[in-house]
Amino acid sequence: MRVCRYLLLTFFAFLVVTKTQAQPYASKKPAEGDNAERPVVKPAASAEPKREFRGVWIATVVNIDWPSDPHLPVEKQKQQLLDILDADQRMGINAVMFQVRPAADAFYAKSSEPWSRWLTGKQGQAPDPAFDPLQFAITEAHKRGMELHAWFNPYRATFDGNFKSLCTCHITNQEPSWFFTYGGIKLFNPGIPQVRDYIVKVILNVVDNYDIDGVHMDDYFYPYKIDGQTIKDAETFKAYGGEFTDIKDWRRNNVDLLIQALGDSIHAHKWYMKFGIAPFGIWKNARQDPDGSETTGGDSYYELYADTRKWLQEGWIDYVVPQLYWNFGYRLAPFENLVDWWSDNTYGRHLYIGQAPYRAFEPKSRAFHNPLELPNQVRYLRDNNRVEGSVFFSNNSLIKNPLGFTDSLHTDFYKYPALPPPMLWLDSVPPNPPKNLVAQPNALGVNLQWQTPEMAADSEDVYGYVIYRFSDTDTVNLTNPKNILHIQYSANTQYEDQTAEKNKTYLYVITAIDRMKNESYPTPTVAVVPYTTTGK
Known part of the structure; x- marks a missing residue:
């Protein structure tokens, strides 16, 4: 089944x-x-x-x-x-x-x-x-x-021809002249x-x-073509066609x-x-x-x-x-x-x-x-x-x-996280970097806390953060997605890394992102060693 x-x-x-x-x-x-x-x-x-x-x-x-x-x-x-x-x-x-x-x-x-x-x-x-x-x-x-x-x-x-099942409040019942039927369904007439x-x-x-x-x-x-059927918009073309002489050009213009x-x-x-x-x-x-x-x-x-x-x-x-x-x-x-x-x-x-x-x-x-x-x-x-x-x-x-x-x-x-590509024609101004990153080991791993960045040059609020983690032998390289630990869509300024292993040295940096996913410069690197098995 x-x-x-x-x-x-x-x-x-x-x-x-x-x-x-x-x-x-x-x-x-x-x-x-x-x-x-x-x-x-x-x-x-x-x-x-x-x-x-x-x-x-x-x-x-x-x-x-x-x-x-x-x-x-x-x-x-x-x-x-x-x-x-x-x-x-x-x-x-x-x-x-x-x-x-x-x-x-x-x-x-x-x-x-x-x-x-x-x-x-x-x-x-x-x-x-x-x-x-x-x-x-x-x-x-x-x-x-x-x-x-x-x-x-x-x-x-509509999805099918069962028009009687439509709610009386449905737009096809409220404005019936706005629609033509093609392929057994009702479609808005784009020329109106x-x-x-x-x-x-x-x-x-x-x-x-x-x-x-x-x-x-x-x-x-x-609509997609169906053999033997025509789009019934000739009257609409007559009413709204303006200077168009070809109904096909007029239809394209309606969608434009x-x-x-x-x-x-x-x-x-x-x-x-x-x-x-x-x-x-x-x-x-x-x-x-x-x-x-x-x-x-x-x-x-x-x-x-x-x-x-x-x-x-x-x-x-x-x-x-x-x-x-x-x-x-x-x-x-x-x-x-x-x-x-x-x-x-x-x-x-x-x-x-x-x-x-x-x-x-x-x-x-x-x-x-x-x-x-x-x-x-x-x-x-x-x-x-x-x-x-x-x-x-x-x-x-x-x-x-x-x-x-x-x-x-x-x-x-998609093994490693990825940020959506930025749309620079909408916004090309990145946020400022987060401030005062602190990393502290605890029983769960490593607790990261930081402060909200200064306001960006375009006065846009911070939308989220990207947390990067490296081993002590790694080069701090923000271009490689394998180093992204977490992408966060919130203004929360705290993150708990519960995947950090004890007795290892880790390096953390954090960047801020705005709504369009423009990314700031990173914070200074912070090193930390999670608690050992003796709790220290």
Whole structure:
């Protein structure tokens, strides 16, 4: 039953959430699954970086990752989420993309939209006892040294055609003229200005009321093509098309307007808030545009009306996570070609690569049955200095440890902690170093205490600290992540090192970090010997 349940959830993920893109709706079917003429990729000897984005998607739609059952008691749902975050921490994850708005509904209390049916079993029904999943997730992620990015689906309003089950307070019932039906579901019509204003308002509500680290959106803009169906927005085009003569250009502009408005508004409300998008993996193919990638699959520009490269060029987004859910050498969309293309088109913004451990569970995805496929992908990314990290779909897939890949994260790729890379266009001013570090041995190990730094030059408060530990024979080197003992997202000025061994000499230094993870100079080095077995 457990295996069947997992396969069912993976199937839903394949169809709805991840758009797995095993065959990126191209005209030619790949030979032998997706492993046609796969080249041998030589593993690279990539050093583990101190700065790397290590993300994972936690999908709530159809309960793919959490909660496992919307009818579970609140305490069991909380425990499941704690177990997920604990597992993420063990494997080295430092950022979670937590889905808070799957279909114009909410996994958070401070919302004008109804509670999600995937949380309580019925849309509009609040958790009992009262519980704010987003606030809980933020608090627990930060305790574990992980960022939390609130993941929104901007335009999907329903997941299926059972419209009668929708709460009367649902926006489709409140503003029925804002939607068209396509593929049996209701979607916001992006061409209506009030729709764009509404979506911005929904997202800014979360920005203002929750201590999230980022706003995250996936690839659902205009819908993926379905044969025999048309988008019913001709009347909207007539009303709002303005000087546009081509409805396709107008649709792209509608999405551009939303992304630009969100980028401007999010940063106006909280300058440090990261705004990122995980688009379909292909912008354009080279056969369509010389600036496109060496691929022959579907694309976001012409088929989804999403000009994802433009958003980077214009600086409207802070990071992009193209969903590159294909293997090395895949005939329609080779992983390596797309990594190289995106790395040439970041325009100074951060590039993280969306990777697909779930594909190891697909019977026909033969390339992903090779236990070296995903590790070699990580190595390939690390050999490109314009790639800043990865985001994996999805959390359950990683927890299932596909072909030992999660073990390789824990024991190899993510063996040592990493700070997220800084975004210097948002903030390039580091904090001042902590003051008066004192290290004292005690019965548990070593107690570290220090004082808050002087105010930074940009008057920004300290957000946290990084504690480094060295042996007495080590060179004090802050660039090597193996020396990071603990990354702390709080202003607490005390830490207990309970892993220090007795009778050994240790050297400690501490740095301060700000909200954007800029790091200060270190404190002076402090040496200490934990108590001997005689208690002295």
